[in-house]
Amino acid sequence: MNRRHSLKLLAGAAGALAASGLIGRSAVLAQTAPAQPSGPFKLPPLGYAFSALEPHIDARTMEIHHDRHHAAYVNNANQLAARWAELGKMPIETILSDLSxxxxxxxTGVRNNVGGDWNHTFFWELMTPGGPKEPSGELKAAIDTSFGSVNAMADKVNAAGGGRFGSGWAWLVVNKDKKLDVISTANQDTPLELGAKAVLGVDVWEHAYYLKYQNRRADYLKAWWNTVNWDKAGANFKKAMT
Structure with missing residues (x-):
């Protein structure tokens, strides 16, 4: 057996093992994981297991969403910081509040990638396994005053997310008048540029739900409310009102 034939056999065997699952999925994923260049932006830890939000959001979606999509925004943001040094020195909120x-x-790169980093960091912290099922205290009172009930507010957020053409986000925010409002933003735009402060936000990019829900965005939005960290949302509201 010559060397070329031996290498072909080894390559074929490795491919068969990967296809059969005998090579661990983590080893295969490691080959496609984005590089982590040095810079001021860091991919934050998820804070809970990929599977923690099941059955509402599946583990594979969470793994790809965090380790691939969010990581790509962070990597791109670091590359932009190498071109514009101030990007790594200023608070993200300050930058995104006035992109002019x-x-x-x-x-454009800052809007898309720094915005994507901010949106996703907010999103991960807003979800938790086994949290309270509804808001309480000042946030609950404000929701009831503004929308009539938590369910009515959720319906409005779902409508904003479902009505977003293409990719984007739906948000419950405190607007410039210090009132609760529901808005939607395109792509990785944030409420900050609109002078609003986010209380909660849901990602309606297809990568956030397509593996489990395919084109059923409405089903994803309905299920997503089972993952909301209402304690964090309450803290967001309190901060936005100060």
Whole structure:
């Protein structure tokens, strides 16, 4: 057996093992994991297991969403920081609140990637396994005053998310008038640019739900409320009102 034939046999065997699952999935995933360049932006830990939000959001979706999609935004943000040094020195919220001050050469990249980093960091913290089923205290009172009930508010958020054409987010925010409001943003735009402060937000990009729900975005939005960390949402509201 010559060397070329031996290498072909080894390559074929490795492919068969991977296809059969005998090579661990983590080893295969490691081959496609994005590089982590140095820089001021860091991928935050998820804070709970990929499977923690099942059956509402499946483990594979959470793994890909966090370790691939969010990681890509972080990596791209670090590359932008290498081109515009101020990006790594200023608070993200300050930058995203007024993108007109960002140099035009990197503005679109900052909007998409720094915005994506901020949105996803907010999103992970807003979900938790086994949390309270509804808000309480000041947030509950404000929701009842503004929408009539928590269910009515959720319906409005779901409508905003379901009505978002293409990719984007639906948000419950405190607006400039210090009132609760529901808005939707496109792509990785944030409420910050609108002068609003997020209380909760749900990702309606297809990568957030497609493995489990396919084109049934409405089913995903309905299920997502079972994952909300209402304690965190209450803290977000309190901070937004100060």
């Amino acid at each position: 001050k960002v140099p035009e050469s990197v503005r």
